[in-house]
Amino acid sequence: MDFKRAVAVLNTLVLRGLGSGVSVLFTVMISRYLPTESAAHFFLLFNISTIAAVCFRWGLDEVIIRRIAKLLPSEIEPVSRHLTVLSHRRVALWTIVCLLSAFVVYLPVFSNVLPSVESLNLAIALCAATFVALTACAARVLQGDGRTNLATFLLNIVVPGLSLFGLFLLISFKKPDARDLIVLYASVAVGVYLVTVVGRYGNPLALFTAAFKLQWRSADSSAANKLGLVVLAQQVVGWAALLIVPYVYGDYAYKGFVVVQKVATLISLTMLAVNFTFSRRFASLYAGGDLQGLRNMVRYSFLAIIVASLGITLFIVLTRHWLFAYAQIDVEMTNLLLILLASQFFFSISALFSVVLSMAHDDNYLFVVQAAINGTSAVIFIIACQFLPLEAASLLLVASYFVLSLALGLRVHYLTGIAKEA
Structure with missing residues (x-):
């Protein structure tokens, strides 16, 4: 990744960070007032x-x-x-x-x-x-x-x-x-x-x-429909959590869950910046057959997400008590915060691989894998919520995104020719 592209990522990261910071503050203010x-x-x-x-x-x-x-x-x-x-x-x-x-x-x-x-x-x-x-x-x-x-x-x-x-x-x-x-x-x-x-x-x-x-151009319509299903499959676990928690655990737990979940999404800032800046580049590299350039960009993006996620996690953990107090969350939610941070880390990794595969037009694989893994996980999560504490049920989010990131990562590994070079 050359200096110009690194600056582009940093620039987008700052803007994304500003947007996420405003969104988190909006959520915290609602929780407080x-x-x-x-x-x-x-x-x-x-x-x-x-x-x-x-x-x-x-x-x-x-x-x-x-x-x-x-x-x-x-x-x-x-x-x-x-x-x-x-x-x-x-x-x-x-x-x-x-x-x-x-x-x-x-x-x-x-x-x-x-x-x-x-x-x-x-x-x-x-x-x-x-x-x-x-x-x-x-x-x-x-x-x-x-x-x-x-x-x-x-x-x-x-x-x-x-x-x-x-x-x-x-x-x-x-x-x-x-x-x-x-x-x-x-x-x-x-x-x-x-x-x-x-x-x-x-x-x-x-x-x-x-x-x-x-x-419609038939190709555009078909691609949009496939990608719509891909997005639904990608997000179904997180959406299930946001919609089922208030009905199972009540208003107090849901208020705290939304605040903690919103804070945990800060860990995905680097992924969002990378994907947003390079999605166009991923598409052009793959279309041009430059798999070496695509491999290098994916590697750098992967490492950037890991390093940034560790730093953001440390900051959130150190400031959690102030945040909980300001948002007037009376229930102890440190364990839930750690679990959601871990789930967001694996979600970020899977989202990077998902964008690469999407820009490479590998929509069928994306949909099948995400629908199978996330769809099954969503059903299990909803059932688990009926019998387990919220923290225990939320561990399923971590497991789901870990398995998904592994499956998509292996596909990117194969698609970009890394397996052939090994």
Whole structure:
């Protein structure tokens, strides 16, 4: 990795770190200033919105990176507009289906299963996910074009930053509840979309109308669908944890779990910086047949993630007592923090290998392996939660991501020709 690329990673790491720091502070402030029940309610809505925003894109954002990275400068503008307009159709269809599904909580059969979710709040959370997803697709155009700083700002900083600012304003005027915060988050998501997407591509109504007139390239549609399944398979274990914990362990445990989980994600900062900066490079190296260059980049990235993870883990462990006290977490959660830090480390390793395989178009292997490992782990985790303490059940996250990182690492080892050289 030459000096220029190292600086690019460091630059993205700083921006990613700023975004993650703002996100963690936002979570901690909610834990501190909202009653436990309201905080747990908002965290559940926020996590549903985050998951929905990923699902609404359904792999299209990865396709955008791969397409844009291969284009000549003169070809980028028309293709990026075409893909951005198409993203409105994909996201709109997902939104309509999910909004209709949201009314299921009115049915008596679900009244005891989803006691803390109100239909209006859930609908607002899903609308927020819509505009976050559309902004993310536009940001992926910038990432594919090599403008990683601006893309990082749009994907990781602006929405949590403005949400945090809005939270400070709310706290100064009133004691906010979950409804106030989810409305705030949705308003920020809409505002960022208007500035980012509409500012470049035009009237949103025209974009949505045009989206249903354009035709997919069959290759793009197939790739996006595969990658959507890959993302679902990759994230299903973590998503299962975020959605099942409040119903099994209650509001107090869930509030602490979300704070600890959010802090633990800081360990993945280096992975995110590496993947975000080099995903375009991974794709171009593989497409150009430069397996030696790809091998070297993967090795350096792997070592960077290990070294940085150890440093971040040490910092978090040393400052945990202050963090718990400020967030007003009354339950001892040091063991859970250590477990989630370990799970995030192995998740970071698996995510690096996943991006390499994705950029190498090895989508089928990615989906089969991740669906098998993570799908099985999610089912086991949900069952374990019924019988085990939260810390014991969370050990399954560590085991799942360890096995996944091993399986994906061996595939990268084979795909890049390391096995043939040995």
